[in-house]
Amino acid sequence: MGIDYIIGYACDPKRAFTLEGLVHRLKAEDRAHAIIQLFRERGDTRPPDKMGFEMTRRLPDGSEDSEVIVVQDLLDAARELAAWEQHCSGCPANRAGVPFGCTGYINYPISAQAECWLLDQLPDNDHPLLFVLLQKAIRDMGYTGDAAAPLRGQEGIFLESHTPLERDFGNLCLTGNQVFELLFMSGPVKPAHGALLLQFFGGISPDLDADTMMKLAAPPSPAWVAEHVPFLHAPGQADDSSIDALKKFFRAVYIAFRLGVPLLIDA
Numbered sequence: 001m002g003i004d005y006i007i008g009y010a011c012d013p014k015r016a017f018t019l020e021g022l023v024h025r026l027k028a029e030d031r032a033h034a035i036i037q038l039f040r041e042r043g044d045t046r047p048p049d050k051m052g053f054e055m056t057r058r059l060p061d062g063s064e065d066s067e068v069i070v071v072q073d074l075l076d077a078a079r080e081l082a083a084w085e086q087h088c089s090g091c092p093a094n095r096a097g098v099p100f101g102c103t104g105y106i107n108y109p110i111s112a113q114a115e116c117w118l119l120d121q122l123p124d125n126d127h128p129l130l131f132v133l134l135q136k137a138i139r140d141m142g143y144t145g146d147a148a149a150p151l152r153g154q155e156g157i158f159l160e161s162h163t164p165l166e167r168d169f170g171n172l173c174l175t176g177n178q179v180f181e182l183l184f185m186s187g188p189v190k191p192a193h194g195a196l197l198l199q200f201f202g203g204i205s206p207d208l209d210a211d212t213m214m215k216l217a218a219p220p221s222p223a224w225v226a227e228h229v230p231f232l233h234a235p236g237q238a239d240d241s242s243i244d245a246l247k248k249f250f251r252a253v254y255i256a257f258r259l260g261v262p263l264l265i266d267a
Contacts, residue, residue: 003184007102007252008262009093013084019264022081026100029078032071048072092222092259095252104252106245112161114242115176118183119167121202122174129213130199130206135172137182137196145177147185152177184267192217194257203250204229225258 004023014022032048039051049072085099094101123130137143151158164175182197189197195216198204208216212228219225231254233247256263 002105002107003249004105004266005103005249005252006264007093007095007256007259008188008264009091009102009256009259010261011091011093011102012087013081013100016084017081022100023103023266025077025081026103027105028074029081031069032074032078035071035074048075093255093261095248095255102252104245104248106249107241108158109156109160110158110180110246111240111242112165113240114246115159115161115165115179117243118179118201118246119165119174119176122167122179122200123206124169127206131169133196134200137200138172138174138178141182141186143178143181145175145181148177148180151180184265188262188264189253189256190262191257191260194253194263197253198231198250198257201250203231203233203254205232219258219260222258222260 004027006019006023008019017025035051035053036048039046044051049070051071053069053071055067055069081100088094088099088101091102095104123134125131145164152162152164155162159176159180161176164177166173166175182200186193195204199206199208208229215224216229219229231251233250235244235247239247253263
């Protein structure tokens with residue numbers, strides 16, 4: 001269970017399976033292999049068509065939805081993708097450099113360390129223009145944190161910390177709930193929105209000159225973005241799994257922005 005995302009770059013596999021169908025098949029394969037490994041570790045040697053399990057999903061409103069799944073059905077669904085893997089070689093949206101590398105996920109629960117890391121990335125008065133833009137985005141879009149609060153209330157399921165972490169800017173205090181809404185509860189991340197998120201969270205430089213910032217609204221080309229606005233987040237030895245996943249997410253935001261397409265999110 002987690003946040004799934006996919007770069008909305010048009011391609012033959014997406015046209016054949018739809019975005020939702022592609023993500024469903026990829027997740028099915030990961031889940032099938034994890035279940036098979038678990039069964040084998042318990043000494044169960046049955047073939048996948050004899051393996052079944054009940055999958056229960058906890059919904060944002062706190063209710064649960066259960067379904068009995070046969071492992072072989074998951075493998076069969078994922079196998080349909082094999083003939084389409086060739087289309088991913090050299091694709092500019094292939095973030096991960098693997099078949100269907102335009103997709104990614106952030107596992108729940110998001111750690112308190114990662115929540116703190118996100119808050120620490122936000123601009124302050126050292127970057128006055130960005131700080132004004134951040135305040136405007138919070139105000140204009142109504143990011144109060146109320147929409148994320150029910151997720152926080154389900155302790156340890158979606159967010160590790162039961163209490164939202166905060167960052168006090170003096171004249172403004174932002175919480176992890178507001179950051180969650182800003183990142184994951186605003187619908188598809190369109191390129192202009194993605195450029196702002198990258199600036200707010202350190203994915204690109206917060207110290208761009210005025211001419212470069214003006215061009216972010218409609219970059220001349222993907223090559224121009226790569227040359228003038230490089231992606232900054234790199235893996236760190238101190239990163240936990242949530243921070244690592246968030247950096248990969250911002251990388252996907254960057255690639256979608258560079259290509260001028262949305263990043264689609266299912267939280």
